[in-house]
Amino acid sequence: MAKKAPTASKRNKPVATRKRKPKVADVVVPEGFVWTKKDLLGLDELSAEEITYLLDTAESFSEVSTRSIKKVPALRGQVVGLLFFENSTRTRMSFELAAARLSADPIIFTSSGSSVSKGETTLDTVKNIEAMGVDIFVMRHGQSGAPHMVARKTSASIINAGDGPHEHPTQALLDIYTIREKLGSIAGKKVAIVGDIAHSRVARSNIIGLQKLGAEVVVVGPPTLIPNAIAQMGCSISHSLDEVLPELDAINMLRIQFERFGGGLFPSIREYHKLYGMNNARLAQCKDDVLIMHPGPMNRGVEITSAVADGPNSTILRQVTNGLAIRMAVLYSVFQAQGLLREQS
């Protein structure tokens, strides 16, 4: 698989015919770019340059994990509050570790066994922890827009670690980072997101982020899991995975989120697997270097077979590794913006 595409030489290539789709160039961060956003609520709010800046910053942090002492002093003395109003293993540990690698002290809040069970509101919970002197919060919440509400009503930095079915910006950033790392670029690539689009924040953030960087996105699944109106976000919709396979550069397989709906949206897991499950037979229909992605947690045997998940095209564990660098980049950038804000006031 290509590590880095020689973008310069690609750009120098003359356009063969006018009929062919024009090659879109990858976005480049302009020199002197300064990150100024105090919050990271979603990719919807970011420009292509800002997304690319985070990817580039992550790239420079990725090397930290390979050192013998896996730490940089960038956020020494800072506290990062991890507010998990909804369960998470991977994202929480990834942020916790990212904070530690930047020498910040993470404090962790989970809603079970907290004041939330005593009836405290989300806003009060955050304001209380903010009063303890915490300036940066990573927030996972079961309700769409919860981090937006908190960001509007506090002066702390809010990093969205997933809000309901709305956005999961760091997941999409690490997915995009992985595609860029493996395929060399994002622009012009065709990416499928397969499965439960309706209930997926990963899908929404990926659709937005990938398209901003010039990729083409197709969402695949049964109509009961794909709202028609999602086409207005710019992606195309397909109900047949087999039809789209040969043209794809990356396939992001989503988990069916049984906990977000009562069931009844498709007849059976067996039928779902038959229509939309990724297996070796389907993989054979794909390009040789297609990336098989999954945000986790996987339901092996439902949306993906073990053979594919553990096979050579799978980037599933690489995504997790890259997630750490992405989260370091996000924490670092948001912290810089907080510093700028403090200087101004």
Place this chain on the structure above:
Amino acid sequence: MTKLLIQQGRVIDPASKLNKVCDVLIEDGVISQVGTVSPHHARGATRIKAKGKIVCPGLIDVHVHCREPGQEGKETIATASAAAVAGGFTTIVAMPNTSPAIDQHTSVDFVLHRGRQAKLARVLTTGCITKDRKGEELAEMGMMQEAGAVAFTDDGTGIADSKVMQRAMQYAKMLDATLMQHCQDPTLFGGSMNSGPIAVRMGLGGIAPVGEEIMLLRDIELLERIGGHYHAQHLSSKKSIELVRTAKKDGLTVSAEATPHHLLLTDAACMTYDSNFKMNPPLRTAADVDALRRGVVDGTICCLATDHAPHTQEEKDLEFALAPFGIVGLECAVSLYAKALIDTGLCGWETVIERMTVGPAASIHSDLGTLKVGRPGDVTIIDPELEWTVDVDRFASKGRNCPWNGWTLKGRPTTTIVNGDIKFQLEK
């Protein structure tokens, strides 16, 4: 004898097709003269100069959540009445989704009693169609009507069971009472805003207009077979307006409401997850807003009604999907209707006033809503040119959940008169 003389205003009384500059004299709480009042008759009268202003029958709002009994933290009948007169309303009709629900005559007595105690607007009330608004067994509509209930509704939810609705219609027809329906099929309800591209993008569950249309359509089919007076509350979709238009053409007795928010805002307003834009039915699209406005103008929708729904600050300070539905509207309604219908050039004050007097009065079979001689002296004076900025902290309502806070609007009631008594006078 107490006399009140309103001088030289533009008197608009749609019920008697009157629109001219003249005087209105109220004697002992009753309209006694409309025209040029002679000095002899005017002797001893309190005078209100209304030059440049509109003098119209007291405005009626047939859709107000007074929250009492049981939810006095949100609003009381007294504060709702104060908000009503501050918004130019002389009559409000309370919704029965209180706690407990107004589903028997003692509750009707209570609401009317509290209304009289407040001594501001006339407070009328609806009663529930079914016991405890469960949609299962008919409530004692006959006894509630005898106690003074003016119409029946399970507002907040629609009657899902077609058999129950059929019986309710038969029963209400016997009583010659209006059935008001919150059209929403509960099985098609599963979100917090209009379904569509914006809800999808925001990751919020959608409430599709078809849930409203399907219940409205069923009710019209039942009405065609049973008869009686059916009133569709707070319609929100283009298709619904079409359904009502056709039903009226077919000769059915159907009345319908539109709210200020459905006439002014679209689901794009929800983009910031501000729960002050969360209401049920939800804000829809520009095409729906347009159809609704046209429906009001052509009379398909004969009532402008606020669906005034106060909530506490802490209830609204929640995640969008968890916050309750509803916003307050009484104190800025007139200005908002003017913005949606008059400033857009779609109609004049006559039509707006007709939809706030004649229409609502007819929907509850009341003889209010006109300045005809001999009728109660309920009068609203509106300054059509007055510009003001909405400030929720100055509301008489307990509710601060208002999406128009900070908006500058034009046209505002300045004086509200109930039974010949001045209940509200705007400070200069």
